[in-house]
Amino acid sequence: MDIHLGHVVTPQDATSTNTSPSTPELLDIPNGAVVVDGSTIVAVGEASDILDAYPDTAFLDHGDALIIPGLVDCHVHYPQIGMIASPGEQLLDWLDRYTFPAEARFAEKAHAEATAEFFTDQLLRNGVTTALVFSTVHAHSVDALFTAAQRKDLRIITGKICMDRNAPADLLDTPESAVADSKALIDRWHGTGRLEYAITPRFAPTSSDAQLRALGELAADYPDVVIQTHLAENTAECDWVAELFPQATDYTDVYDRAGLVRERGVFGHAVHLSDRELTRLDEARASLAHCPTSNNFLGSGLFPLKDIRSKVPDLRIGFGSDVGAGTSLSPLATAGEAYKVSRLLASSTGSAPLTAADLLHHSTLDGARALGVDAHVGSLTPGKDADLVILDPAAGTAASGTPADPVLAHRAAQCTTTEELLFACLMLGDDRTVAGVVVNGTLVGTPGAGMATMAP
Ligand SMILES: [Zn+2]
Numbered sequence: 159m160d161i162h163l164g165h166v167v168t169p170q171d172a173t174s175t176n177t178s179p180s181t182p183e184l185l186d187i188p189n190g191a192v193v194v195d196g197s198t199i200v201a202v203g204e205a206s207d208i209l210d211a212y213p214d215t216a217f218l219d220h221g222d223a224l225i226i227p228g229l230v231d232c233h234v235h236y237p238q239i240g241m242i243a244s245p246g247e248q249l250l251d252w253l254d255r256y257t258f259p260a261e262a263r264f265a266e267k268a269h270a271e272a273t274a275e276f277f278t279d280q281l282l283r284n285g286v287t288t289a290l291v292f293s294t295v296h297a298h299s300v301d302a303l304f305t306a307a308q309r310k311d312l313r314i315i316t317g318k319i320c321m322d323r324n325a326p327a328d329l330l331d332t333p334e335s336a337v338a339d340s341k342a343l344i345d346r347w348h349g350t351g352r353l354e355y356a357i358t359p360r361f362a363p364t365s366s367d368a369q370l371r372a373l374g375e376l377a378a379d380y381p382d383v384v385i386q387t388h389l390a391e392n393t394a395e396c397d398w399v400a401e402l403f404p405q406a407t408d409y410t411d412v413y414d415r416a417g418l419v420r421e422r423g424v425f426g427h428a429v430h431l432s433d434r435e436l437t438r439l440d441e442a443r444a445s446l447a448h449c450p451t452s453n454n455f456l457g458s459g460l461f462p463l464k465d466i467r468s469k470v471p472d473l474r475i476g477f478g479s480d481v482g483a484g485t486s487l488s489p490l491a492t493a494g495e496a497y498k499v500s501r502l503l504a505s506s507t508g509s510a511p512l513t514a515a516d517l518l519h520h521s522t523l524d525g526a527r528a529l530g531v532d533a534h535v536g537s538l539t540p541g542k543d544a545d546l547v548i549l550d551p552a553a554g555t556a557a558s559g560t561p562a563d564p565v566l567a568h569r570a571a572q573c574t575t576t577e578e579l580l581f582a583c584l585m586l587g588d589d590r591t592v593a594g595v596v597v598n599g600t601l602v603g604t605p606g607a608g609m610a611t612m613a614p
Contacts, residue, residue, distance in 0.1 A: 159195045161212060162546060162596065163205050164220035166190030167576060168227050168538035169515075169523040184515050185538070186576045191217075192225055194544040197311075197599035202538050218601070220548050223593055224583065226518065227537050228287030228545025229489040230525030233386070233426040233447035233478025235292040236277040236303055236316075237261050237270075242482040249392040249456050252483065258326050260482070261319075264294040265328065270302040278306040278314075282602055284488045285547035285592040288313040288526065288535050290386055290424055290447070290478075292358060295319045295329050297339045304347050311351075311598040313535060313543070315384050317358035318343060322369045325360075333372040340373070344380055352543075352598065354384060354531075356424075361388035362399045362412045374417025384422045384529065387413065389446075390435075391427035392458045410435035419444050422530040426478060427452075429459040436470050445474040445528035448520070450495035452480035460499050464509045476525030490587035493517040497585065514581035543598055549583055550593035562590035 166187040191208035193201040193215070201208060209217070237260060244256040264270045281289060293299040293316050300318050307314035320336035321329065331339065340357055348355040357377050359365045365373075377385055390396055390409045399409050406412040410431065413419050421443040428446040431439075439446070448461045466473060477492050478484070486492065500511040512520075526536025534543050551570030554562030561567035566586040573579040583591055594603035 159193065159200075159212065159215045160601075161208060161215050161217035162192045162194065162220060162225055162548075163217055164190060164223045164225040164548065165576070166192060166202060166225045166538060167518070167580060168202075169519045169536070171523070171532070171537055171539055184518065184576075188576070190225065192538055192546060194546075194596065194599050197544055199538060199540050199542050199544050201540055220550070220593070223548050223550035223553075224580065225538070226547050226549055227522040228535060228547055228595070228597070229285045229521050230476060230529065230536065231281070231286045231289040231479050231487070231489060232424060232445070232476035232525050232528050233449055234289055234481050234484070234487070236274060237264050237292070237294045237299065238482025239273060239277050239280070240482075243485060244482070247456075249395055249458060249483075250398070252456060257482070258329055261294040262326065262328055264296050264299045267298045267302070270294070270296065270299045271305070274302040274306040278303070278310050278312060280487050281312060282310060282595055282597065283592065284589045285549070285595050286487065286489060287545040287547075287595065287597050288529065288531060289315070290356060290384065290529055291316040292360075292386065293318055295321060295331055297343055300343050300347070304350075304353050308351060308353060311600065313352040313531065313545070315354040315356050315529060317356035317384075317386065320359045320369060320373060321364035322366050324364045333366065333369040336369055337372050337376050340376060344383060348380070348383060356384035356386045357418075358385075359387050359418070361395070362409065363395065363402060367403070367416070370413065370416035370418065377420070378417055382422070384424060385418050385420070386424045387418070387426065389413070389425035389428045390430040391453070392456070393430060396430055408432055408435055410438055414438065414442075424476075424528055426480065427458065427461070429453060429461050433469065436466060436473065440470040440473040443474075445476065447476050447478035447528065448496060449478040449480035449484055449492075450499045451485045451492055452478075452483035454495060454499070455485050456483050460503055462503055463496070463500060463512065464503065465507070474524065474528040475520060476528035477520045486588065488588040489521045490584055490591060493521050493584040494586070496520065514577050514584060517584050518580060544596055545598060546596035547592060548594040548596075548603070549587070549591055551579070551583060551587070551591060553591055553593040563587070566591065
């Protein structure tokens with residue numbers, strides 16, 4: 159058993175008096191403590207009460223650092239980590255020019271294994287303990303990621319990309335091989351420890367109607383697996399989908415007709431949706447992944463989060479980095495960009511921008527809800543997995559005498575409220591702000607010195 163002392167800040171799960179999924183309230187305990195027994199959180203409260211209740215238990219004092227839940231990335235492509243920040247194109251050209259060549263290299267198993275190792279190290283470094291990840295068309299790319307994630311005890315959901323048209327020949331499968339490979343991977347990995355499978359058609363333009371329907375039938379056989387894909391990211395893509403699927407009512411209907419719109423169906427981007435689509439996604443208990451750094455980088459559009467929340471308040475919405483179109487694996491950077499998008503929309507629509515509490519919710523508990531794993535992670539709540547991030551604006555000071563991010567440390571010293579401090583961390587923070595991560599009960603990183611000194 160371990161006690162972590164610090165400034166505890168966490169979303170709280172809905173109770174009978176608090177039923178809204180996006181309720182902005184946070185539990186805020188400046189002199190707080192989290193008790194971890196094995197891989198499970200067993201108590202959260204005032205440090206003085208906890209130390210009295212657990213008198214003979216070892217404790218780690220994180221000082222003024224914030225203790226928040228493990229961060230959740232709802233949409234990211236691990237094979238694209240080597241092509242992040244490739245400039246100058248919009249979505250469809252960018253796929254042809256950068257993405258497909260990068261993914262073709264995963265035909266080589268050793269390349270997949272080395273990339274999975276690097277990628278999972280970077281997730282940890284950024285405080286991401288739960289992620290929904292795209293692999294490539296190659297089944298062994300999934301094996302490589304699950305193997306690395308299992309070793310580091312990360313909660314990873316991934317699947318082999320399925321695409322049988324409109325991509326280079328060496329990246330295509332067929333409706334039959336997509337189902338056979340996905341099924342074999344589900345049987346091999348789904349539900350092993352913290353690992354789960356996601357049926358993964360890349361997006362409608364690269365799957366034939368026959369493939370989408372075959373994957374819908376597979377999904378019906380496995381009602382608890384996740385489904386992930388892209389939806390209405392960019393207007394040229396939306397026009398192309400309308401041409402390719404003239405019989406569908408709209409983009410969402412392309413997936414819906416195939417049986418792919420349901421609970422634990424996680425749709426990336428969803429920037430350009432009609433009210434009908436939003437209503438249908440909500441009714442199906444599906445989820446959206448908002449990927450602001452990617453949308454801004456590729457010029458895809460401004461995701462109207464507040465507007466969507468006003469129309470369908472219960473629709474699950476998490477945040478995604480969407481690396482390699484996204485520009486950072488840090489959920490802090492993603493939250494910062496989500497704020498700026500909300501600020502731009504607020505200026506044109508008169509709505510209020512997102513608050514620090516909203517941003518933390520979407521980066522943790524709402525993300526966990528979007529993935530259907532909120533019974534296990536997303537908040538610091540007794541009974542959940544012990545995934546904790548130690549967020550320290552002055553991280554690194556103990557090791558080198560200078561904070562890793564002097565401007566954030568300087569700003570944090572002037573903050574007088576938790577909201578201000580959290581907001582500053584979300585606007586300015588990145589992997590340097592993560593002083594340590596507790597992954598399923600195990601601390602990675604050195605308290606005081608930070609993740610810089612860790613040997614993952
Ligand atoms: Zn994506």
